Amino acid sequence: MTLPAWIEWLLAILLFDAWTYYWHRINHRVPFLWRFHRVHHSDPHMDVTTANRFHTGEIVMSSILRIPLIILLGASIEQLALYELLMFAVVQFHHANISVSERWDRVLRLFIVTPYMHKVHHSRWQPETDSNYSSLLSIWDRLFRSFRINEKPGSLRLGLDEFDSPADQTIPGMLKTPAVKVKQPKEKKTHHP
Ligand SMILES: [Zn+2]
Numbered sequence: 001m002t003l004p005a006w007i008e009w010l011l012a013i014l015l016f017d018a019w020t021y022y023w024h025r026i027n028h029r030v031p032f033l034w035r036f037h038r039v040h041h042s043d044p045h046m047d048v049t050t051a052n053r054f055h056t057g058e059i060v061m062s063s064i065l066r067i068p069l070i071i072l073l074g075a076s077i078e079q080l081a082l083y084e085l086l087m088f089a090v091v092q093f094h095h096a097n098i099s100v101s102e103r104w105d106r107v108l109r110l111f112i113v114t115p116y117m118h119k120v121h122h123s124r125w126q127p128e129t130d131s132n133y134s135s136l137l138s139i140w141d142r143l144f145r146s147f148r149i150n151e152k153p154g155s156l157r158l159g160l161d162e163f164d165s166p167a168d169q170t171i172p173g174m175l176k177t178p179a180v181k182v183k184q185p186k187e188k189k190t191h192h193p
C-alpha cells in the first residue's frame with residue numbers, strides 16, 4: 001500500500017520527533033550521556049544562546065545514531081532536513097528570552113514546546129529537570145506523562161548546583177564538564193530547593 005506523499009512526510013516528522021524525545025529522555029537517564037547533556041543544563045540563564053549550547057560529544061553521538069534511524073524508518077534526507085528546520089525554529093523560540101503571554105503560551109503548548117514549558121526543564125530542581133523532554137511537538141510529554149508546568153515560572157532557579165562557578169560557563173569549562181566528578185550524584189537530588 002502506498003500512502004499519499006503528505007502522510008508520509010507527516011509520519012516522518014512525527015517519528016523523528018518521537019526519537020528526539022526518547023533520545024533526550026535517555027540523556028537524562030544514562031549517567032554517561034548525562035555527563036555531556038548537562039552542559040545544556042548548566043546555563044544559569046536561559047536565552048537563545050542556550051539553544052545552541054550542546055557539548056560536541058552529544059552532537060556527535062546523536063548524529064551517528066541518526067544514520068541507522070533514517071535507514072530503519074525508510075525516511076529521506078529531505079524529510080530529515082524539513083524536520084531539522086522545524087525543530088530548529090521551535091528550539092530557538094522556546095529558549096528565547098521573549099515575552100509570550102501566559103494565555104498565548106497555553107494555546108501554543110497544546111501543539112509545540114513553548115518558553116513556559118521548556119523553562120521548567122531548565123530548573124535545577126530534579127523533578128522539574130526530568131520533565132518536558134519534547135523538542136518540537138509537546139504531545140510526547142503528554143503521552144508519556146512527563147509534562148509539567150510551574151505556575152510561577154519567575155520563581156524557577158535555572159542551572160545546576162554542581163556547575164555554578166564562572167569557570168564552568170567558559171568554553172574550556174563547558175568542554176571539560178563531562179569529565180568532572182560530581183560529589184552529589186544527580187540521582188539523589190530530589191528535595192525542593
Ligand atoms: Zn535536558
Ligand SMILES: [Zn+2]
Nearest residue numbers: 040050095118
Ligand atoms: Zn533547553
